[in-house]
Amino acid sequence: MREQLGTVVSSMEGPSPSSVDFVVNEGKAHKGMFAELEYSEGTMMLLVEDVIKTNRYFERPDSVKVIGAELEKNFPAAEWEFLIAKAKPLGVFTENGIQRTTFPPSPGSKVFLADNERIKKFLNLQTDGLNLGRLQFHDVELKVNLSRLLQKHLAIVATSGAGKSYFISVLLEELLSRKKEQGQIGVVVIDTHGEYTCFGEPIKQSESKTFQDFSSKTKIIDGSKIRIACSKVHIGMISQIVELSPNQRRELSKIFHKLNDEMRSGAGPFDLNAVRAEIENVDNEKTAASLHGVVSELEDLNLFGKIDEPGIIDFVKPGQLLVIDLNSLTSEKKKQVIVAYLSGKLFHERRSPSKKIPPFALFVEEAHNFIPEGTAAEHAVARSSLRTIAREGRKFGASLVVISQRPKRLDTTTLANCNTNIILRVTNPYDLKHIAESCEGIDSSTERAISSLRVGEAIVVGEAVGSPTFFKVRLRKSQPSRHETTLEDSARAFALGEEKKDEEVNSFL
Numbered sequence: 001m002r003e004q005l006g007t008v009v010s011s012m013e014g015p016s017p018s019s020v021d022f023v024v025n026e027g028k029a030h031k032g033m034f035a036e037l038e039y040s041e042g043t044m045m046l047l048v049e050d051v052i053k054t055n056r057y058f059e060r061p062d063s064v065k066v067i068g069a070e071l072e073k074n075f076p077a078a079e080w081e082f083l084i085a086k087a088k089p090l091g092v093f094t095e096n097g098i099q100r101t102t103f104p105p106s107p108g109s110k111v112f113l114a115d116n117e118r119i120k121k122f123l124n125l126q127t128d129g130l131n132l133g134r135l136q137f138h139d140v141e142l143k144v145n146l147s148r149l150l151q152k153h154l155a156i157v158a159t160s161g162a163g164k165s166y167f168i169s170v171l172l173e174e175l176l177s178r179k180k181e182q183g184q185i186g187v188v189v190i191d192t193h194g195e196y197t198c199f200g201e202p203i204k205q206s207e208s209k210t211f212q213d214f215s216s217k218t219k220i221i222d223g224s225k226i227r228i229a230c231s232k233v234h235i236g237m238i239s240q241i242v243e244l245s246p247n248q249r250r251e252l253s254k255i256f257h258k259l260n261d262e263m264r265s266g267a268g269p270f271d272l273n274a275v276r277a278e279i280e281n282v283d284n285e286k287t288a289a290s291l292h293g294v295v296s297e298l299e300d301l302n303l304f305g306k307i308d309e310p311g312i313i314d315f316v317k318p319g320q321l322l323v324i325d326l327n328s329l330t331s332e333k334k335k336q337v338i339v340a341y342l343s344g345k346l347f348h349e350r351r352s353p354s355k356k357i358p359p360f361a362l363f364v365e366e367a368h369n370f371i372p373e374g375t376a377a378e379h380a381v382a383r384s385s386l387r388t389i390a391r392e393g394r395k396f397g398a399s400l401v402v403i404s405q406r407p408k409r410l411d412t413t414t415l416a417n418c419n420t421n422i423i424l425r426v427t428n429p430y431d432l433k434h435i436a437e438s439c440e441g442i443d444s445s446t447e448r449a450i451s452s453l454r455v456g457e458a459i460v461v462g463e464a465v466g467s468p469t470f471f472k473v474r475l476r477k478s479q480p481s482r483h484e485t486t487l488e489d490s491a492r493a494f495a496l497g498e499e500k501k502d503e504e505v506n507s508f509l
């Protein structure tokens with residue numbers, strides 16, 4: 001049985017192919033609900049954009065003021081209250097598939113709650129898609145197609161605390177749970193706060209019923225242990241780390257060329273000590289001295305060695321998660337160099353004919369730090385390689401997922417290449433405006449709705465679904481990060497720790 005909602009009314013603007021108002025005479029219509037009606041062209045799918053209550057008795061302020069409280073006693077005012085739903089036609093299901101609406105329905109047409117199967121079809125949802133949550137007002141799981149969601153890149157934006165990391169965990173679970181025949185991709189996460197290392201921790205026996213164990217599918221790499229082979233360092237990268245004069249640049253290029261040539265002819269990999277030794281041979285003493293300074297700065301990063309360690313490429317496997325934990329690093333520069341090197345390498349592997357790694361998705365938390373808008377190139381070391389993935393990745397199975405609480409500070413080129421956006425609550429008006437401008441399909445009413453979303457509620461816009469869709473993120477299955485303690489809990493833990501110390505001191509005395 002179809003659930004009837006109401007009847008199309010004749011109004012100033014419609015019904016037209018772009019606007020249909022209906023009076024709600026049964027059930028309840030909510031903003032964000034999908035509805036449908038039958039007419040000459042087929043079944044029209046509608047999105048309720050607003051619901052308004054009206055009452056003719058309360059239309060005139062002067063009479064409301066005069067009669068006021070008496071009104072309801074003497075007139076059947078309550079019976080004259082109407083709920084009007086303002087709906088936008090999204091498309092028409094016809095014999096030839098889903099078409100644009102080009103013809104209006106008649107006033108008087110009956111409007112129904114949209115059929116679940118039709119909603120799924122309209123939003124391109126799939127039975128075996130990635131289950132991100134549940135649609136608001138409908139018993140429909142948001143199971144999106146993998147390619148539609150990721151191939152043309154994904155941006156996840158929201159105010160801090162709105163549930164981005166929680167949502168990412170849900171998405172990771174879905175990616176790790178795919179079967180071979182569904183297509184598994186490699187997943188790499190740049191984890192700036194160590195929020196995803198919990199995926200790598202085995203679930204305790206006592207909690208095995210509560211949480212799903214992903215530890216066998218997860219590899220964690222501690223960012224402070226990462227080393228980049230000197231032979232892979234090119235002068236462009238160095239000049240982004242340390243400012244080089246033309247002289248320094250020329251001499252250093254020569255040295256790296258020489259050492260690389262020697263390595264190829266059997267001398268083995270080299271490190272920064274070898275570079276220092278070569279600097280001794282530079283004729284100009286002043287340049288030599290300054291080059292020692294350059295090498296010192298590179299050494300300070302504690303990042304360059306003889307070989308790449310660990311061999312990151314070996315851990316990018318279908319259906320597996322690689323977490324690059326940058327939480328312990330304090331140097332912004334070092335984080336950026338790691339991300340630049342890693343993303344460049346991943347993309348290179350996908351572009352090369354040998355393809356040593358499967359198609360992958362690279363998740364970048366705090367993306368505004370790595371792909372900032374407007375910042376000079378030397379302060380945004382990772383920007384160009386991430387931008388390259390955003391621009392060219394889809395042809396090579398290299399997907400980017402950027403996560404940020406400051407979309408306004410995110411590189412516009414990258415953001416424009418993210419064909420799907422998932423937006424959780426955003427309160428900053430500048431960020432909100434920026435999102436509305438950069439995402440197609442966000443009008444002022446959706447913009448207002450975004451600022452009033454609650455934690456875990458989101459809207460998905462773009463390629464992944466046909467039409468902007470509100471949903472509630474599903475509950476996570478993996479164990480939550482230990483970083484998620486409340487202030488009360490940390491205060492208690494601190495107090496307990498202090499008490500212990502006191503006891504120890506007392507027993508010592």
Ligand SMILES: Nc1ncnc2c1ncn2[C@@H]1O[C@H](COP(=O)(O)OP(=O)(O)O)[C@@H](O)[C@H]1O
Nearest residue numbers: 159160161162163164165166167455456473484
């Ligand atoms: N969908 C959700 N369901 C339940 N709790 C959630 C949900 N999303 C977020 N939370 C909780 O809200 C808090 C903030 O979420 P988090 O994902 O860390 O936000 P963000 O990464 O946007 O700063 C966390 O304690 C998290 O457990």
Ligand SMILES: [Mg+2]
Nearest residue numbers: 161164165166
């Ligand atoms: Mg977060």
